[in-house]
Amino acid sequence: MIAQIIFLLILATAVFLFSKNAGKIRRNILLGKDLDRSDNPAERWKIMTKVALGQSKMVKRPVAAVMHIFIYVGFVIINLEVLEIMIDGLFGSHRIFSKPLGSLYGLLIGSFEVLALLVLVSCVTFLARRNILKLKRFSGVEMKEWPKSDANYILFIEILLMTAFLTMNACDYKLQAMHFSHYIKAGSFPISSLIAPLLPSSGEALEMIERGCWWFHIVGILAFLNYLPYSKHFHIILAFPNVYYSKLTPKGQFTNMPTVTNEVKAMLDPSFTPPEATEPGRFGAKDATDLTWKNLMDSYTCTECGRCTSVCPANITGKLLSPRKIMMDTRDRITEVGNNIDKHGKDYTDDKTLLDNYITREELWACTTCNACTDACPVNIDPLNIITEMRRYIVMEESQAPASLNNMFGNVENNGAPWKYSSADRFNWADHE
Amino acid sequence: MNSINSGSDKRIIMEELNQDIPTTETIKSEIEDSKSEILVVPTMAQMAAEGKTPEILFWVGCAGSFDERAQKITRSICKILQHVGMSYAVLGTEESCTGDPAKRAGNEFLFQMQAMVNIDVLNGYAVKKIVTGCPHCFNTLKNEYPQLGGNYDVIHHTQLIQQLIDEGKLKTQDGESFKGKKITYHDACYLGRGNNVYEAPRAALEVLDAELVEMKRCKSNGLCCGAGGAQMFKEPEKGKREISDERIDDAIAIQANIVASACPFCMTMLRDGVKHHEKEDEIQVLDIAEITVKANGL
Structure with a gap:
């Protein structure tokens, strides 16, 4: 009974804290500007099923894709087992699903075990890729101490959880064979039966280890849940809505700013009256709050895998730009803005901005807008849109484009071409041959 | 110019x-x-x-x-x-x-x-x-x-x-033969990733009597030439090398004789890359339209 009360308290605290912190992230995302992505629900469900649920964009890197699918399927399916653990924890039962499910239960527990082993193998491989093989994708200026540790913590925690799960089952397997206490014959243990010989033979000791692992496993899962909002691992939740709200137009198509359309129309036709005064705001983005909620959701969805940066032509050739850094900076800045609101109230502004304090102009001007980053992202994050919005701020609010680009603007404006040719000579090519 | x-x-x-x-x-x-x-x-x-x-x-x-x-x-x-x-x-x-x-x-x-x-x-x-x-x-x-x-x-x-070509209006038998040549197509970002046009440029090359080879980075993985996003009109940011040089590495690796392009900016950049590698005698950069004109003897 005491165990049940303790379990209930831990569970309630975990759920409460998680909701609070996830709510903060939601609040931070909604600090962004409006954007309508409610169109085409059918197509959105389709793309979410394919890209998020089906992980279709992961296959470009087969080794990572296979390992990732093991962990992903393992995570989703072993969570069915967590449901049983929750019920057992709350009602003091033991393997409550074993009776109603009958022989299916054995099959389920057996497949959980196989998955748990695959998760273990994958996590160990991933740790090796990061720390022994030191894959280039996992380093870079933005991969400072915290992002590197974060990645290792996640893998390490998963290894611990799976080890506890298998050890628990191994004890159960032995106890069942001994007909010890309430340990009824339930489940099949293809993996844990192999480690069973390593365990003590006394029933009491086994029960202690079994209970210990049970508690460690479930408390560990709840603790891990509460780690998510502080970690890149939050992608396991946001990947789905983020892909659902993907940009559906061609990648080459940039937004046409409606506020600009009104001004340009008024300039070309003095009799034009804009539909209604839209919010003044600024052109483009100087700070994270000038971005849309989708840009901010992108930033919290990023799991820092570095596929974007590894295909970025600017980054490959040694320029400062790294699309992953754009996303991490955006997330860190909007989190800072959110923390400021929590500490100092809604109207507080610090003297920092995303531009210059986080992202430098040199990074922004190195982008070739080639869309390699957006194509590479397995969860359809769009760093290019943030880069464009920040260029818009630099050009339209500050007039601080590089000098050669200002020359280009002048030529387009005066001659209708980026070079200083007379528009009267535009058709001379036809006479040249 | x-x-x-x-x-x-x-x-x-x-x-x-x-x-x-x-x-x-x-x-x-x-x-x-x-x-x-x-x-x-x-x-x-x-x-x-x-x-x-x-x-x-x-x-x-x-x-x-x-x-x-x-x-x-x-x-x-x-x-x-x-x-x-x-x-x-x-x-x-x-x-x-x-x-x-x-x-x-x-x-x-x-x-x-x-x-x-x-x-x-x-x-x-x-x-x-x-x-x-x-x-x-x-x-x-x-x-x-x-x-x-x-x-x-x-x-x-x-x-x-x-x-x-599909309508049979362009035939390749009348013009220059590309026999024995290795041709590779460099995907323009705003055709490929930008608008999912990957097949049309390749279809124009497939009718040639030439060996079509893909570079390591092609189609949706294609590497930009370095000109997009108004880079054409400014100095590149500080870095280790030019993007176009990096790109021509890919063409050299497959020993292409012709790099086919479909964009005037790619053309400029790819030619710069070829010059940088001093491969002007070995690698020609031609637009798909130019190749078609040659193949049809126009």
């Missing part, structure tokens, strides 16, 4: 941002064009004066109009249109920059100014269908003009070539 063989084409183009350029000078083509027909390029204004409406408008673009190397691509596209007897016209001096470089650089005002002026001209001629010689013009006209009142059926010239 007087490009010399040594030094970077892009640098020359950059210098032209500032210079007043003598415009009357006639420039000899680097590659001898075979002249089986005299090229007659009709303009929309002429057509309209005669009360005619062409089937398709050929949007030449700034590079196609002014860049000496790209002018050859422009003339090749005209040769193809003339050869198949398609009724077409260009805007000539009425054409103006689509605003693409301004938009990618963040100057939305300038982009929309350009767009609205161009849309006025295009709608004035009741244009329905457009073929462009440049993926950047293609993307801008196709995707970004509709919301501003410019609705046209826009295709890129590689798509037109594919269509003409």
